Amino acid sequence: MSTSRWHGHAIKRTAALVGCTALVLSLTAATAQARPGHHHPRDTARQTLPANDGWASHGTGTTGGADAARERVFTVSTWAEFKAALAVEGTAPRIVKVKGTIDAVSEGCEAFAAPGYDFDAYLEKYAPESWGRETDLSDEPDDSPEGLRRASAERQDRSIKASVPSNTTIIGVGRDAGLKGASLQIKGVDNVIVRNLTFESPVDCFPQWDPTDGDKGNWNSEYDSAVVYGSTHVWLDHNTFTDGEHPDSAAPTYFGMLYQQHDGQLDIVKGADYVTASWNVFTEHDKTILIGNSDSESTAAVDRGHLKTTFHHNLFKDLVERAPRVRFGQVDVYNNHFVAGEDYSYSFGVGKESQLVAEHNAFTLPDGVSPAKVLKKWSEAPVTAAHNRVNGRSVDLIAVHNAQIPDETLQSGAGWTPTLRTKVLPAWAVPFVVGHGAGAGRLR
Numbered sequence: 001m002s003t004s005r006w007h008g009h010a011i012k013r014t015a016a017l018v019g020c021t022a023l024v025l026s027l028t029a030a031t032a033q034a035r036p037g038h039h040h041p042r043d044t045a046r047q048t049l050p051a052n053d054g055w056a057s058h059g060t061g062t063t064g065g066a067d068a069a070r071e072r073v074f075t076v077s078t079w080a081e082f083k084a085a086l087a088v089e090g091t092a093p094r095i096v097k098v099k100g101t102i103d104a105v106s107e108g109c110e111a112f113a114a115p116g117y118d119f120d121a122y123l124e125k126y127a128p129e130s131w132g133r134e135t136d137l138s139d140e141p142d143d144s145p146e147g148l149r150r151a152s153a154e155r156q157d158r159s160i161k162a163s164v165p166s167n168t169t170i171i172g173v174g175r176d177a178g179l180k181g182a183s184l185q186i187k188g189v190d191n192v193i194v195r196n197l198t199f200e201s202p203v204d205c206f207p208q209w210d211p212t213d214g215d216k217g218n219w220n221s222e223y224d225s226a227v228v229y230g231s232t233h234v235w236l237d238h239n240t241f242t243d244g245e246h247p248d249s250a251a252p253t254y255f256g257m258l259y260q261q262h263d264g265q266l267d268i269v270k271g272a273d274y275v276t277a278s279w280n281v282f283t284e285h286d287k288t289i290l291i292g293n294s295d296s297e298s299t300a301a302v303d304r305g306h307l308k309t310t311f312h313h314n315l316f317k318d319l320v321e322r323a324p325r326v327r328f329g330q331v332d333v334y335n336n337h338f339v340a341g342e343d344y345s346y347s348f349g350v351g352k353e354s355q356l357v358a359e360h361n362a363f364t365l366p367d368g369v370s371p372a373k374v375l376k377k378w379s380e381a382p383v384t385a386a387h388n389r390v391n392g393r394s395v396d397l398i399a400v401h402n403a404q405i406p407d408e409t410l411q412s413g414a415g416w417t418p419t420l421r422t423k424v425l426p427a428w429a430v431p432f433v434v435g436h437g438a439g440a441g442r443l444r
Helices: 002-032 079-087 119-126 145-160 297-303 397-404 427-437
Strands: 073-076 094-103 161-163 168-180 183-187 190-195 198-200 208-210 218-220 226-229 232-237 240-242 266-269 273-278 281-287 289-291 309-312 315-321 330-334 337-339 348-350 355-359 362-364 375-377 383-386 388-390 393-395
Touching: 073 079, 079 094, 079 161, 119 145, 145 161, 145 208, 183 190, 337 427, 348 355, 348 383, 362 427, 375 397, 383 397, 388 427
Parallel strands: 073 094, 094 168, 161 183, 168 190, 168 198, 183 226, 190 232, 198 240, 226 266, 232 273, 240 281, 266 289, 273 309, 281 315, 309 330, 315 337, 330 355, 337 362, 348 375, 355 383, 362 388
Antiparallel strands: 208 218, 388 393
């Protein structure tokens, strides 16, 4: 009798796996297939975002450099070549193919240090025992340790940032293409595609100590792996974002605080609009994705009515928070897998005037971590969170949050219904499908 039950269970499991495999194959095909009128469907560098694939498909859609003339297709393998390809004059379509891993800081942090900069002198000058915690360093002169730190930081800023023009596709060649220590600036442009790259988070060589940040002071760093700033129609697909060789766990402590050398992995800010992030892996990071960077009224005037973003079929693994944190935007998050680690704080940050829809997602939480932590309320804003599963079971994320954290009661109903979606999977299928399809090196 027990053997019969076991075989019945095995048959059911086999059928489920076959069904999942079919879903993987159909979704992979759908992802690779561009919308009608696309260019060279077998050439991934000339693929365009399919119709109805998230907010980036709105209106004119996102084609990147699909129409690039032969002379505007560049294959690069060094940081100098990469920046030169992006700097070629004009906004006619271009394609930049990245071959291998390009290191933007190949000469090390020492190459950016201004003459006279000395970190030991910095620590001695601004130690809380002598400097205190009441005065920040903004008025320090140029020849002070802080002034020399600022000069060094400016050198790094100029070196590791790369500005992406309109009508550009940046794509990794093969399975091992990536950018290390670089900050991709998609700023004030339209129609950009970034695919098949591993981004190793830039390390801020010169974080600033702010004695007034919190009760104990804090080290503040700059540089995101990618910034979408005031830009429209941006598609980020099949990339991997990671801290790589420089995890926070390996960072030292100064003045009793973590010497933080990382900022975010992806920021979408300053009125950016119509962004789709699909089939990416975001892993090993603290403050991961920020949508809208301030509650201030000056920022609200720019962001209100914008920041429309879609996240689908992404893997969010071993992150602390902000996956994403949202202000103002209509943000659609569906069919993603969230795998929490031991330092997990929250996934969705509900911020000022946000309109977050989080549906058909799967969450894998460690023992002892409650589903109530998935949502974090920063401001009063309604949320839609339906058809999600936690550790294989259906969970009403809003209800469990409100029951366990009554001081941060969330309201249900984001006030809009997403329509720009690819095929929506049931949440139970998401871990298998995303696990087999997301990330750099898996583009087909």
